[in-house]
Amino acid sequence: MASLKLQILASLLLCFNGLSSASPVQADIDAIAAAAAAPVRADSAPSLKETKWNPPANLVQALNAVWANQMKKYSPRPDPLKFPNYGYKQVVANKGKINFCVRWDSKTTATPEIRATIDKVLKVQVKKWMDILVGFDGWPYTNVPVTVTGWAARSQNLLPGYNASEGFTFYNTKDRDGIPQCSEQCGRFFHQNGVYSQCPGGADKHYDMSLWLTDGMKGGAGGDWGQRIGSEMFLSQMKTTKDLHIFLHEMGHTFGLDDYYDWKPPGQTNFIMMAGSAMFITEFDAWMMRDWWRHLRPTMGM
Numbered sequence: 001m002a003s004l005k006l007q008i009l010a011s012l013l014l015c016f017n018g019l020s021s022a023s024p025v026q027a028d029i030d031a032i033a034a035a036a037a038a039p040v041r042a043d044s045a046p047s048l049k050e051t052k053w054n055p056p057a058n059l060v061q062a063l064n065a066v067w068a069n070q071m072k073k074y075s076p077r078p079d080p081l082k083f084p085n086y087g088y089k090q091v092v093a094n095k096g097k098i099n100f101c102v103r104w105d106s107k108t109t110a111t112p113e114i115r116a117t118i119d120k121v122l123k124v125q126v127k128k129w130m131d132i133l134v135g136f137d138g139w140p141y142t143n144v145p146v147t148v149t150g151w152a153a154r155s156q157n158l159l160p161g162y163n164a165s166e167g168f169t170f171y172n173t174k175d176r177d178g179i180p181q182c183s184e185q186c187g188r189f190f191h192q193n194g195v196y197s198q199c200p201g202g203a204d205k206h207y208d209m210s211l212w213l214t215d216g217m218k219g220g221a222g223g224d225w226g227q228r229i230g231s232e233m234f235l236s237q238m239k240t241t242k243d244l245h246i247f248l249h250e251m252g253h254t255f256g257l258d259d260y261y262d263w264k265p266p267g268q269t270n271f272i273m274m275a276g277s278a279m280f281i282t283e284f285d286a287w288m289m290r291d292w293w294r295h296l297r298p299t300m301g302m
């Protein structure tokens with residue numbers, strides 16, 4: 001029952017991001033909106049130098065609406081802040097680090113070059129979110145190192161040349177649906193008390209999140225368990241694209257941010273959590289994240 005309860009809680013943070021199936025008409029609408037709004041990139045927004053809650057005046061009304069909506073929608077009620085597995089809580093539990101399992105839900109081969117690129121890309125993309133919190137309202141880390149501690153695949157043959165000196169553990173374990181998944185004994189989702197005593201490689205080799213790459217999947221999904229994305233899309237974008245926007249959107253869910261398929265915060269038309277409307281993390285996304293941290297921090301005794 002405990003695990004069923006976790007699944008239900010986790011499903012609150014699950015979304016399907018159907019970018020690839022958008023109709024041409026929808027794409028036109030998005031293009032027009034983008035031209036009108038010109039969102040500010042988070043990594044060049046002067047307002048993010050603020051170290052306390054002081055968002056730009058033109059974002060305040062929308063941020064208030066977003067927060068009220070999330071608190072109304074999320075569980076557990078009446079206090080969604082008690083959910084134990086927001087990304088912030090995972091990072092703090094792991095002392096300022098994030099460990100990943102790569103779920104290779106693919107029949108293709110992950111060469112050493114592909115493995116190395118995924119490792120590098122994860123570090124770069126995760127940093128885009130984590131940098132938003134640096135120096136803000138007691139966030140205790142200036143850098144959040146990302147380590148891939150495990151890979152799961154149908155066969156080790158799909159990882160040619162693998163050996164343990166690569167720094168991660170190979171797993172051929174599967175979830176209840178038969179999909180490759182690193183050992184549950186090592187997974188934060190399954191051990192939210194942070195005890196990994198049965199993890200074969202020890203607690204240092206546990207994983208907080210999974211990057212789940214699935215052949216043929218359009219769009220993505222995200223939650224406290226990690227991020228799921230089409231493998232073809234991830235692999236094709238990872239070598240050339242500065243902002244892996246679907247991954248970034250799904251990671252936003254891991255950190256509590258919501259979807260905007262059925263309403264728009266007042267005045268906000270382009271931001272990464274409104275799927276398809278921005279290709280990078282915007283200033284507005286960043287202040288939505290900061291809103292989470294400033295509310296969660298006191299509940300975490302920090």
Ligand SMILES: [Zn+2]
Nearest residue numbers: 015016017259
């Ligand atoms: Zn979403």
